Amino acid sequence: MDELKTIRELYGEPQADPILKARVRKRLEAELLRRRRRLSWTVAVAGLAVAAATAIAVPSVIGRAGPPNQVTEIAGAPYQTTAISGRSVLLAAATTAESGSAATGAYWRVRKLYRQTYPERLGRGENRYRVVESRLTEQWVARDGRVWSGSRALGARPMSGADEEAWRRDGSPTEWSSEGDVLSTSPDKGMLRAVTGKVPFSMAGHQMTFEQLRGLPADPAALKDWVTEAVRDVPGGSTDGVVADALSGLLWSKPSPPDVRAAAYRALADLPNVRYLGKATDEQGRAGAAFSFTLQAAPPVRRTLIIDPDSSQVLSSTVTGRPGVTGDQVEVVLDAGWTDDKPAVPDLP
């Protein structure tokens, strides 16, 4: 039976994450609560639940925000000018957000374009190249909390000019098969599936329903306190980066009420770790203002958001430096809002 031993050695012993069990339990509990009102797990695991509630939605990205390089820059002279103009941009967005329309429509829908570099080089022999995959995703949430997820691959393209040359030398293939994945230069038919077992929204590890989003503080300081409290027990310590990320999440992926969105913009304007990078255009060519903050200090992981102060909408997010990911992860928000359309496979852009 020695090959069984060899297999066990290959797979090894996974690292145990002490709060994982509490986090999974919390998810189950939320799902079971949703299915049947009566459930006393909550009582039995009250202690655990506290730990779970503070778990973060994307733990691998978020760590202690300490700050090596950025701090030096922030402490430097340019800080004053950029901080002031950046702050005014965020406050302007807050004013716009405040007059946003209230919830109308049967579904909350977010339509996004994802761009990510495929982790393996493709091609044969000397002709190796990287490709970038694009994907359209749509999340639909009905008012009763049911969730649908739509997805459609838009096709892969060589990453750079040099990659494109290597691709041509490789015979310009339009399909690749790589380690169980099939990639194509053409869009696929797309899919739509009902998502079960998940609460529609989460923030700093707190699973959130429509009602809970509506109940968030509309005062910037109170909102910041609420978020800071929520992330207090995040492994590695509560961090400015986690707070900034949770606050910004209220602006673009969730149906936050107008006054909560305005409060989130105002709270972000007062965070010292949110840096204004100046005017920018997103990948769709839409003009906006770019802000960034550190999610993890070492190795450095940053999120850069481009917002449109005139509409208060977040146009795009780019995560740079995420461990295990080649290149940047780009999400472009094509549409976020209420609709009476019915969940369907995403249309091609």
Add this chain to the structure above:
Amino acid sequence: MTTMSWAAHPVGDAEVIQLSLDESERFSAIFDTYFGEIHRYVAQRLGADHAEDIVAETFLTAFRKRARYDPSLASVRAWLYGIATNLIGKHRRFEVRTLRALGRYGVDTDIPGHEEQVAAQVSAESLRPSLAAAMAGLNQRDRDVLLLVALAGLSHEEIATALDIPYGTVGSRLNRARKKLRATLGGTNPILESEEAGRG
């Protein structure tokens, strides 16, 4: 406290499932008992990043299907492994990536207090890439059976009930998987070779 009361009055898993039909909170005892090993198995096959979702889905599926659980056929443990294995089967892409990573880097062996295992790790080191590739190259159903034996330690009978396949099929899939591994590793793995020779 529900958990405490179960510790004080131990009841069989199968009975807990029965009781949970009327009192769903009883199911938490099943979660408490098996979360650790089911997570370990899923994390080994799909990597830690994807394990959380699949493990949550495993227990939710078990909860939903608990009325259909038949204690005369399978232990709760084998039943959960069966559910997890079926869910893993939907994520071949992650499993193949995990195997690729294992082949390249191996697992984190930098754990203090395991010095006595260093020799074994070093000997396994040289054949790791080809073993990982061979595992990735197996038919999914063959790999399921092989790993339920190697990682979960289930018996043939338990695997048959967990995967809902005939008893004889377990043996034939296992033999096929092991034969393929040996064919791949035969030239490079002295351990496997000597074992073969020993069996004549």
